[in-house]
Amino acid sequence: MPTASHSIDEIRDAIARLRAAATHDHDASRGEVAARLARQFEGIGGPADVRAAARDALRLYRGGMGSFSDTGTAVMDAAVERLRRALERAV
Secondary structure, three states: OOHHHHHHHHHHHHHHHHHHHHHHHOOOOHHHHHHHHHHHHHOOOOOHHHHHHHHHHHHHOOOOOOOOOOOOOOHHHHHHHHHHHHHHHOO
């Protein structure tokens, strides 16, 4: 099981990659998602906080806040998949 520190680093890296992919693809919606997620994971403390934030992010993202589906390009697909895996591992 990854440590909270490892999980938060992995999630933040995945969020940064999502932001870069959104910029690359000119995808304002996913750029907003990346910005929101970055704010959500600022100042995260211990393992329980990481798990709670990751659960919330998965719920919101699956619910249409950018979505894990219909990514459109290989760049976005890779970024979205990396984020999904990072969040799921953190939970």
